[in-house]
Amino acid sequence: MSPSSSRPRPSASSGSTAGTRGGTAPPALRPTGGRTPPAALAAADAARLRWWPLVGDGRAALNTRARYLAAGTALAAVTALVYAGTLRLGFVSDDLPYVVANRRLLDGFTATSVAWAFTSFEQANWHPVTWLSHLLDTRLFGLRPAGHHATSVLLHVVNAVLLLGLLRRLTGRLWRSAAVAALFALHPLRVESVAWVAERKDVLCGLFWILTLGAYARWCARRSAGRYLALLASFALALMSKPMAVTLPFVLLLLDAWPLGRALRRPLPAALARLIAEKLPLFALAAGSSALTLLAQARYGAIYRPAGYDLAVRVKAAFVAYAGYLGKTFWPEPLVFLYPLAPGGQPLAAALAAAGLLLALTAGALALWRRTPALATGWIWFAGTLVPVAGVVQVGMQAMADRYTYLPHVGLFTALVWGAADLAARLPRLRAPLIGALVAALAALALRTAAQLPLWRDEVTLYLHAATATHGNWLMHYRAAIALEREGRGAEAVVQYEETLRLQPTHVEARLALARLLQSQGRYEEALAHYRQATIFGPNSASAQKGLAALLELRGDLAEAVAHYRAAVRLEPGNAYYRALLEQAIARLNARR
Numbered sequence: 001m002s003p004s005s006s007r008p009r010p011s012a013s014s015g016s017t018a019g020t021r022g023g024t025a026p027p028a029l030r031p032t033g034g035r036t037p038p039a040a041l042a043a044a045d046a047a048r049l050r051w052w053p054l055v056g057d058g059r060a061a062l063n064t065r066a067r068y069l070a071a072g073t074a075l076a077a078v079t080a081l082v083y084a085g086t087l088r089l090g091f092v093s094d095d096l097p098y099v100v101a102n103r104r105l106l107d108g109f110t111a112t113s114v115a116w117a118f119t120s121f122e123q124a125n126w127h128p129v130t131w132l133s134h135l136l137d138t139r140l141f142g143l144r145p146a147g148h149h150a151t152s153v154l155l156h157v158v159n160a161v162l163l164l165g166l167l168r169r170l171t172g173r174l175w176r177s178a179a180v181a182a183l184f185a186l187h188p189l190r191v192e193s194v195a196w197v198a199e200r201k202d203v204l205c206g207l208f209w210i211l212t213l214g215a216y217a218r219w220c221a222r223r224s225a226g227r228y229l230a231l232l233a234s235f236a237l238a239l240m241s242k243p244m245a246v247t248l249p250f251v252l253l254l255l256d257a258w259p260l261g262r263a264l265r266r267p268l269p270a271a272l273a274r275l276i277a278e279k280l281p282l283f284a285l286a287a288g289s290s291a292l293t294l295l296a297q298a299r300y301g302a303i304y305r306p307a308g309y310d311l312a313v314r315v316k317a318a319f320v321a322y323a324g325y326l327g328k329t330f331w332p333e334p335l336v337f338l339y340p341l342a343p344g345g346q347p348l349a350a351a352l353a354a355a356g357l358l359l360a361l362t363a364g365a366l367a368l369w370r371r372t373p374a375l376a377t378g379w380i381w382f383a384g385t386l387v388p389v390a391g392v393v394q395v396g397m398q399a400m401a402d403r404y405t406y407l408p409h410v411g412l413f414t415a416l417v418w419g420a421a422d423l424a425a426r427l428p429r430l431r432a433p434l435i436g437a438l439v440a441a442l443a444a445l446a447l448r449t450a451a452q453l454p455l456w457r458d459e460v461t462l463y464l465h466a467a468t469a470t471h472g473n474w475l476m477h478y479r480a481a482i483a484l485e486r487e488g489r490g491a492e493a494v495v496q497y498e499e500t501l502r503l504q505p506t507h508v509e510a511r512l513a514l515a516r517l518l519q520s521q522g523r524y525e526e527a528l529a530h531y532r533q534a535t536i537f538g539p540n541s542a543s544a545q546k547g548l549a550a551l552l553e554l555r556g557d558l559a560e561a562v563a564h565y566r567a568a569v570r571l572e573p574g575n576a577y578y579r580a581l582l583e584q585a586i587a588r589l590n591a592r593r
Contacts, residue, residue: 156206236285
């Protein structure tokens with residue numbers, strides 16, 4: 001008799017990894033009294049994880065393999081089909097500095113460009129693997145967007161299939177794992193990560209995140225220096241794709257509790273100390289990545305600190321953002337490119353309600369630990385991995401972002417699926433309704449995802465949708481105006497500029513852009529009024545002084561034009577162009593006299 005067959009198996013209702021459907025699960029690891037020698041602990045871990053769903057003898061193994069391959073193939077096919085529309089999209093927003101106008105990428109895959117990838121802080125991040133991915137795409141596809149989008153879709157499909165395999169290996173539950181992977185793959189909150197070329201870092205980080213979890217499982221099964229180095233390498237690649245992976249060592253500690261059961265040994269303090277100690281190199285990598293990220297964001301001004309947006313305001317916003325992510329999970333409407341920060345911060349009542357919801361869900365999940373440990377593990381995974389992007393340290397001008405759920409959603413969907421499945425195991429009459437609800441939800445999510453993709457076809461569509469689907473979103477009105485003006489749709493651009501200034505009257509750049517556009521349309525009086533207001537709201541803006549001076553000169557008001565040219569030169573004394581315009585205006589004024 002094999003060692004694993006001699007171990008007792010928990011019932012399906014216990015939320016353990018055992019069961020009869022989808023193959024036999026690995027043996028459970030029970031908490032033991034007293035101290036266990038380290039060698040015995042390692043042997044127990046190896047016994048638990050030696051099982052693998054695709055190998056074995058006899059008809060049962062063949063059936064398991066066939067079901068696994070069928071589930072993986074179906075998942076890949078459906079995911080690829082749903083995201084097929086991505087190939088018809090163009091480049092938008094940050095795709096320009098990331099790819100289209102990035103001269104480093106256009107130089108090709110050279111030693112110089114590779115060195116740049118590892119040393120650059122461009123786009124306020126240190127993510128060399130992401131840059132290498134863009135370099136390779138540019139080498140293969142040039143600036144044809146379809147090729148870049150195809151790479152992102154392929155990576156997302158691979159991530160979904162790998163997630164299925166990972167959960168299947170860790171838990172022994174094929175169909176639960178397939179449900180989690182399908183919810184992850186098809187949820188419309190994935191669209192931003194897949195359809196936006198600049199967010200290649202999401203799908204790349206997801207790839208190495210899942211590979212890191214798999215490497216950890218293999219190391220737990222048989223510890224060796226080589227396997228630990230593979231674990232470190234995959235984690236380093238995840239960090240070099242997107243620094244949001246810094247929370248991964250904490251997720252490994254969660255997996256030690258469930259499904260691995262390594263954190264349940266007695267005495268618990270000693271077990272936890274050992275588990276943390278073995279992950280110290282991972283924590284060191286995470287700390288180094290965090291330091292580099294903060295340096296990059298500080299250097300490029302990505303940390304947003306508007307007046308009055310202090311720590312208390314940011315904490316309130318973070319609680320409300322958590323509630324927002326939960327809401328978008330169950331009702332993904334509307335999904336927009338940028339959710340604006342609440343002017344003056346979130347109301348205290350909303351923040352308290354959101355905080356109460358989070359505390360209640362956390363307490364409930366922990367209370368059900370013995371019955372359904374996956375519920376607490378998945379929920380804490382979700383809440384913990386959102387911490388770096390919750391907004392306590394505000395990076396960018398968004399209150400929340402769809403892309404931030406790429407990794408956290410794995411935990412949330414694991415909690416939901418395992419919680420529902422364990423409930424159905426205790427109440428069999430719920431099995432059919434829950435399966436029907438899952439199928440209906442997946443179909444609805446797939447349709448919603450397919451409908452969301454066309455919004456990313458160009459910047460005008462993307463920005464106008466965000467501006468109209470939210471309230472007070474001045475930045476999206478402003479970007480829509482710029483995009484419309486670039487397309488030669490001046491009348492529509494004026495409307496968007498005016499709405500921007502209605503919401504943000506002190507925005508100097510928007511006011512100058514509107515003034516220049518009105519001037520080009522021959523609407524001089526309106527343009528002159530906006531130029532004058534720009535000089536008031538932007539007293540240190542040389543371009544506002546120059547714009548006003550140029551229009552005054554055009555109207556023949558040379559004396560006033562000279563005064564404003566002088567102001568522009570005083571603000572930018574090294575600007576030879578402004579100095580030449582001043583001299584020209586003075587000459588014309590003297591000639592008139």
